[in-house]
Amino acid sequence: MVDEKMxxxxxxxVILINTARGVxxxxxxxxxxxxxxxxxxxxxxxxxxKSKLYYYDRRETLLHNKGLALLNSYSNVIVTxxxxxxxxxxxxxxxxxxxxxxxCDAEERENPWRVQ
Numbered sequence: 001m002v003d004e005k006m007x008x009x010x011x012x013x014v015i016l017i018n019t020a021r022g023v024x025x026x027x028x029x030x031x032x033x034x035x036x037x038x039x040x041x042x043x044x045x046x047x048x049x050k051s052k053l054y055y056y057d058r059r060e061t062l063l064h065n066k067g068l069a070l071l072n073s074y075s076n077v078i079v080t081x082x083x084x085x086x087x088x089x090x091x092x093x094x095x096x097x098x099x100x101x102x103x104c105d106a107e108e109r110e111n112p113w114r115v116q
Contacts, residue, residue, distance in 0.1 A: 001025075002025040002029070002030070003023045003026040003027060004026065004029040004032065004033075007029055007033045007038055007039065008028070009074055010037070010038065012037065012038055013037065013038075013039075013040035013042075014038070014040060015038055015039070015040055015041045015042065015043070016039050016041075016042040016043070016044075017042070017043045017044070018042075018043075018044045018045075018047070019043075019044075019045050025044070025047065026063070027067035027071070028046055028066075028067060030042060030071075031067065031070050031071065031076075032075060034071075034076065034077065039056070039076070040076065041076040041077060042071070042076070042077045042078070043073050043077070043078045043080075044071070044077070044078070044079055044080075044102065045069060045079070047067065048082070054110045097113050098113070099101065100113065101113035101114060
């Protein structure tokens with residue numbers, strides 16, 4: 001949806017915020033628009049090809065995601081991990097079901113929460 005063509009129609013200096021889905025924004029088009037000044041800044045908590053990057057300590061790891069590395073280097077871009085599902089109810093459910101799954105495993109019973 002947000003590609004070079006769409007960004008060219010925006011006012012100069014537009015601020016882009018993507019908290020929906022990473023694939024909605026063409027990362028390289030965003031980078032080009034940031035470098036040209038077409039986009040004045042961006043805030044993203046989702047982006048293309050981010051799987052296996054978040055929720056792990058990657059300070060000592062070479063990231064094979066050029067777009068993320070470039071966006072992280074810009075002072076007018078904020079990149080955070082996706083927090084949309086961290087409501088009190090969701091966290092409570094995640095913890096409760098994780099514990100229930102661990103008990104099922106410990107008791108060698110079927111674990112309906114096991115990821116196959």
